[in-house]
Amino acid sequence: MALKIGVVGMRGIGNNHAECHKKDDLAELVAVCDIVRERADEAAEKHGVKAYYSLKEMLAAHPDLDIVDVCTGGFENGSWHFEPTMEALDAGKHVLCEKPLSNQVDEARRMVARADELGLYLGCNLNHYFTQPADGADERLANGDVGQILYCLHRMGPPGGEFTYGGAPSDFRDKDAPYFHVKAFLAHPFSIMRHFCGDITHVQAFMDQPGYRSSAGDVMLSVNSIHVRFASGAVGYLLSQRGDSTFGLGGWWSVEVGGTRGSFVIENCVEKLSYYPAKGSENADALEKMAGFGSPAPIVTNSGVTDFGATFPTRIHAFLEDVTNQVPRASLRASGRDALATLEYTWAAIESYEQGGALMRPQPLPQLRAEPPVESK
Ligand SMILES: NC(=O)c1ccc[n+]([C@@H]2O[C@H](COP(=O)([O-])OP(=O)(O)OC[C@H]3O[C@@H](n4cnc5c(N)ncnc54)[C@H](O)[C@@H]3O)[C@@H](O)[C@H]2O)c1
Numbered sequence: 001m002a003l004k005i006g007v008v009g010m011r012g013i014g015n016n017h018a019e020c021h022k023k024d025d026l027a028e029l030v031a032v033c034d035i036v037r038e039r040a041d042e043a044a045e046k047h048g049v050k051a052y053y054s055l056k057e058m059l060a061a062h063p064d065l066d067i068v069d070v071c072t073g074g075f076e077n078g079s080w081h082f083e084p085t086m087e088a089l090d091a092g093k094h095v096l097c098e099k100p101l102s103n104q105v106d107e108a109r110r111m112v113a114r115a116d117e118l119g120l121y122l123g124c125n126l127n128h129y130f131t132q133p134a135d136g137a138d139e140r141l142a143n144g145d146v147g148q149i150l151y152c153l154h155r156m157g158p159p160g161g162e163f164t165y166g167g168a169p170s171d172f173r174d175k176d177a178p179y180f181h182v183k184a185f186l187a188h189p190f191s192i193m194r195h196f197c198g199d200i201t202h203v204q205a206f207m208d209q210p211g212y213r214s215s216a217g218d219v220m221l222s223v224n225s226i227h228v229r230f231a232s233g234a235v236g237y238l239l240s241q242r243g244d245s246t247f248g249l250g251g252w253w254s255v256e257v258g259g260t261r262g263s264f265v266i267e268n269c270v271e272k273l274s275y276y277p278a279k280g281s282e283n284a285d286a287l288e289k290m291a292g293f294g295s296p297a298p299i300v301t302n303s304g305v306t307d308f309g310a311t312f313p314t315r316i317h318a319f320l321e322d323v324t325n326q327v328p329r330a331s332l333r334a335s336g337r338d339a340l341a342t343l344e345y346t347w348a349a350i351e352s353y354e355q356g357g358a359l360m361r362p363q364p365l366p367q368l369r370a371e372p373p374v375e376s377k
Contacts, residue, residue, distance in 0.1 A: 002025065002026060002028040003026060003066040004028050004030050004065050005030060005066070006030060006033065006058050006059075006062060006067075006068050006069070007029070007032045007033070007043075007068075007069045007071055008034075008055050008058070008069065008088075009073065009084075009098075010034040010040055011034075011071075011073070014034070014043065015046070017069050017071050017316060018046075020317075024313065024320055026317065026324050029047055029049055030050070031061070032047060032050075033051070033053065033055055033058045034051075035053060035054065037051075037053050055088065059088070059091045066093065067094045067095070067323065068084070068085075068093045068096075070085050070088070070097040070098060071098050072098070075103060076100075076103035076177050076180050076184055077103070077183075078099075078101070078104075078183060079102070081097050081101060081102050081107075081111075082110075085111050085122070086110075086111065089111075089115055092118070094121040094376050095120070095122050095123070095336075096319050097122065097124050098124070099191075100183055100184060100339070100342070100343060101124055101336060101339040101340060102343070103184075105343045105347045105363075108336075108339065112340045115329075116368050116369055119371055121329060121332055122335065122336030123319045124339035125316075126188065126315070127311040127312055127314070128188045128191065128253070128269060130318055131270045131303070131311055131314070132270070132303040133266040133269075133270065133271065133272060133273035133301070134192075134266065136301055137257070137273060140264055144261065145261060145262050145275065145277075145283070146258075146259035147262065148260045149196075149230075149232060149234045149257060150235070150259055151235050151257070152193050152196060152230075152234065152235075152237070152255065152256070152258075153255065153256045153258075154189050154193055154236070154237070154238045154254070154255045155239045155240070155247050155250065155254050156185075156192075156253050157247065157252060158243045159243065159251075160245070160246065161244065161246055162212045165212050167216055168217045177219070178219045178220060178221050179221065179350055180220050181221065182224060182346055182349065186240060186342065186345070187339060187346070188342075189240055190341070190346065191334070191339070193228070193236055193238065193255075194342070194345075197230045197234055197257065198230050198232050198234075199230065199231040199341065199365070200230055200341075200345050201229055201231050201361060202228060202359055202360070202361060203226060203345055203360045203361075203362060204358070204359050204360070205226045205352040205353045206225045207349075207353045208221065209221055209244070210222070210223070210244045213244070220242070221353070222241055222242040223240075223241045223242075223244055223245075224238070224240045225238075226238040226239075250268070251268035252268065252269070253266075254266060259278075260278065261281055262275060262278045263275075263276045263278075264276070268306075269311070270307070270308055270310055271302065271303055271306060272301070272302050272303065273300070274300045275298060275300075276298045281296075283299070318333045319332075319333070319334070329369075340366075344363050345362050348361065348362040
């Protein structure tokens with residue numbers, strides 16, 4: 001039976017999620033809600049469901065909801081996630097929350113703890129690894145084609161530069177929020193690095209911004225250079241920027257994971273996976289095995305997908321599938337705990353930057369209880 005869904009926060013992303021639920025056989029969209037009445041009404045009309053102007057009203061009118069999908073934003077794109085998520089969990093609903101789980105790490109810790117206490121699923125829309133290239137890379141890792149992972153190099157940030165800069169932001173967000181980009185965006189690249197390489201134990205960060213931002217009075221630290229060590233001993237590097245420059249190799253989103261048996265590179269998130277067999281491996285041809293610095297030719301897979309938007313229905317379907325199948329909570333894909341990890345790393349990066357690049361140890365993640373999930377009320 002399809003899971004009954006109510007979406008909270010009906011602007012761009014809420015409408016996107018609502019559309020995904022409508023098209024997914026595992027879901028039945030039954031209600032939408034926004035504190036701005038016109039947005040709720042407009043979305044309700046568009047999706048053919050009922051409008052509510054508070055989550056409280058929506059929960060009262062639909063006690064049979066299975067999932068509340070939190071698509072609010074707020075300060076630093078995350079300050080309005082905590083309240084609706086806690087309210088929905090307390091009402092016995094599973095929750096899918098947009099990233100970042102919160103703009104405050106202590107709130108995110110409480111959200112994960114509450115879902116765990118209540119035995120409910122808390123997922124996060126960490127959609128960037130719900131792609132064909134990431135699936136292909138997972139397969140390479142599982143087959144042993146990468147061997148022992150030694151490093152991870154990741155770059156993420158929309159293309160731009162001084163010609164596209166729109167001036168100091170007029171809204172409140174960036175003026176008083178030097179960490180807007182760090183808190184609102186790094187959930188994605190950190191989720192990628194952790195997905196492929198595991199937990200991060202050490203973080204060192206430098207942050208800056210281009211001169212055109214500072215002369216416009218914009219305080220956002222939009223260029224972030226972050227060096228990490230993984231629990232496995234592998235090392236990693238993340239370079240993130242917010243439309244300040246245009247990445248060359250690999251486009252706006254690229255990751256390279258290198259190991260003792262081979263390396264893979266994903267370009268433009270959804271587009272292309274290249275596997276580079278290690279020199280001397282049976283995947284590398286004989287000539288290349290012999291040549292001095294010659295690298296074995298990569299095995300390239302183009303997905304044929306160029307639209308990043310394709311990650312939304314795929315990720316949402318995975319959440320619906322996990323809830324339908326009642327997977328153990330620890331196996332939930334892109335869980336609240338996974339999202340908390342990205343915030344612990346973000347907080348360590350901020351602390352490191354504030355201490356002039358000091359080495360930081362992110363707070364370890366909580367262990368989830370082993371009980372099976374409860375049915376939503
Ligand atoms: N995963 C991704 O790739 C991705 C991409 C873009 C944005 N996002 C995230 O999606 C979220 C939403 O983005 P957006 O651009 O649509 O945000 P937005 O701020 O434009 O819209 C949020 C809506 O939520 C409503 N709202 C706020 N608090 C509410 C409450 N308590 N109850 C009901 N409605 C409430 C607001 O009135 C507004 O209409 C953000 O957290 C953002 O970080 C994720």
